[in-house]
Structure formats: structure tokens, C-alpha cells
Amino acid sequence: MTSPVISRGVGGASSGVPRSDLPRTFLTAVTPVVWGTTYVVTTEFLPRGHPLFAGLLRALPAGLIALALTRTLPRGMWWGKAAVLGVLNIGLCFPLLFVAAERLPGGVAATLAAIQPLVVAVLAVAVLSEALSGWRLAWGAVGVVGVGLVVIGPDAALDMAGVVAGLASAASMALGVTLTKRWGRPAEAGPMAFAGWQLTAGGLFLVPVTFLAEGAPPAVDLPAVFGYLWLGLVGGLIAYVLWFRGITTLPVASAAVLVLLSPLVAAVLGAVVLGQTLGPVQLLGFALALAAIVAGQLPAPPWPVRNRRTPGADDLASP
Numbered sequence: 001m002t003s004p005v006i007s008r009g010v011g012g013a014s015s016g017v018p019r020s021d022l023p024r025t026f027l028t029a030v031t032p033v034v035w036g037t038t039y040v041v042t043t044e045f046l047p048r049g050h051p052l053f054a055g056l057l058r059a060l061p062a063g064l065i066a067l068a069l070t071r072t073l074p075r076g077m078w079w080g081k082a083a084v085l086g087v088l089n090i091g092l093c094f095p096l097l098f099v100a101a102e103r104l105p106g107g108v109a110a111t112l113a114a115i116q117p118l119v120v121a122v123l124a125v126a127v128l129s130e131a132l133s134g135w136r137l138a139w140g141a142v143g144v145v146g147v148g149l150v151v152i153g154p155d156a157a158l159d160m161a162g163v164v165a166g167l168a169s170a171a172s173m174a175l176g177v178t179l180t181k182r183w184g185r186p187a188e189a190g191p192m193a194f195a196g197w198q199l200t201a202g203g204l205f206l207v208p209v210t211f212l213a214e215g216a217p218p219a220v221d222l223p224a225v226f227g228y229l230w231l232g233l234v235g236g237l238i239a240y241v242l243w244f245r246g247i248t249t250l251p252v253a254s255a256a257v258l259v260l261l262s263p264l265v266a267a268v269l270g271a272v273v274l275g276q277t278l279g280p281v282q283l284l285g286f287a288l289a290l291a292a293i294v295a296g297q298l299p300a301p302p303w304p305v306r307n308r309r310t311p312g313a314d315d316l317a318s319p
Helices: 019-035 038-045 051-070 078-091 093-103 106-113 116-127 134-151 160-183 191-214 222-247 252-273 280-296 313-317
Strands: none
Touching: 019 222, 019 252, 038 222, 038 252, 051 078, 051 093, 051 191, 051 222, 078 093, 078 160, 078 191, 093 106, 093 160, 093 191, 106 134, 106 160, 106 252, 116 134, 116 160, 116 252, 134 252, 134 280, 160 222, 160 252, 191 222, 222 252, 252 280
């Protein structure tokens, strides 16, 4: 017998976010906003050459803290489901994303990550049995174009391994988001416990990957301690509790498009903290990406129905 789950708002492809869920949408949007700080924190505070170690510290301690606070473990089939979701959302997504970031200009990597809403729109057809929505696909494409205009510079170069890693990272998290929506959340697990299961599973997956790829941990000074605490407590525990709480209750496409906020916040911080410039092209990209985010929270317009006639008396009398 399957466990009861908490899962609202699956809906069809035309579903949008009801007004009553707008506060939940804003709370969910906090997560990609926090994710947007990762680049600045990593480059300014953390030792170079150990991005997977940063990902490990972002996931595993946060997951263990969540388990200690909630004292709730998976039951039955949820041991396997939590492991699958943790690997897809965190364990695979992190190292693939870091490979893309190392082999590609940051703007190209961010643009590849921004295709996630498009992948979710397609996966929703196969996994959630939703109708394919041209509205979602069109605005998802607009969001990718907008992010590209904001973050891709004129000297951007492509490395095939980096491109594949970036696409695979986006696809991994998109599948994780869609399966999270498909399976819901067990009734006995609150948002923190649910996040803790996945963070722990993803972190345990990252342990051998990190030490095989990077070797011994780096030396850690006081700024690095601050950076790891930010990534672990804010970017890990708090952000993922809000994220998994949101994607199990909001329409899946509406939640997925919120990830476009991450590269936008990174670009703003780059301008404010690192002195990078934002010209007219970048501002146009901002407008397009923000429009895609807003459109993703609205219901798709209904298709016009033609040649519909009112039944007559003969129609009503026929068997």
C-alpha cells in the first residue's frame, strides 16, 4: 500500500498559481535568489579548486541537521524514493554543474542551467500526464534568451564536454523536480524532514565523488568558514526546505521557472560586488527573464473553441 502524500496543484498544463498560493510562491523564490549568491561566495571566500567539496558541505551537514531536528526517517518505499530524488536534485546536479562551470564561461553555464523550465514542461507530459503547453514552452524559451542576454559575453566559447555536463545538470534537476511533484511528500514528513532526506542522500552520494575527484579537503581560513556556513545553513538547509516545500505544492511549471532568478541575482551581485557592468543588452535580458518568470505564474490562455452550437430540442429528445 502506498503512503499518503501531500501534493496539491498538480493540475494540467494550463494551471497557474492561485492568489492564495502567492505567498508560497514568494517563499519558494527565496531559494533561487539564495542560489544566485553561490558564485560570489565561492569566488570571494572559498579556497579555489574544490567546488565539489563546497557542494558536499552544502548538502550533507544540512541534511544531517534536518534529520536531527525532525527525528523522522523514511518508511517503506520512501527509502528508495528519497535516495533517487536526493541523487537527481543534488548528488548528480552539483558535480555536473561544477564541471560545466569549470569548462565553460560562467554565462554559458548559467544559460544552459536556465533550460530547466523547458525540460520540466516536456517531462510533465510523460511523467505527470499533462498536456504539452505551447504557452509554457514559449515563455521558457523567452526566459533562456533573457538569461543568455544577461550573462553571455562576446568572448563566450563552447566546450563540448562542458555543454553536455551543463545540459545533463539541468536535466537531472528537472527530472528530480518532476518526480518530486509526481510522488508528492509523505504525510508523516514535514518540509524539513523531506528536505533532510534528500540533502543527506545527495550528500552521501557526493562523498566518494568529491574525494576521488579532488583528493584531501583544502585548508580552511576564517572567510572560508563564513562561506561554508552560508552555503550549508542558508544555501543548503533553509533554501532546500523552502524549495522542496514549494515544489510539492505549487504547479510544477510555475515552480520550475523560478530558477531563472538564480543567474539574474548572480549578475546583479557581480555588478554590485565585483564591479561588473550591465549594459542595455543585459537590461533587456533582465526584462525578458522577469517577464518569463511572471508569465510562468499565470494560467495559460484557453484555446478558442469553434463551431460550438447550443443543443436544440431535437438534440435533447434524441437517445
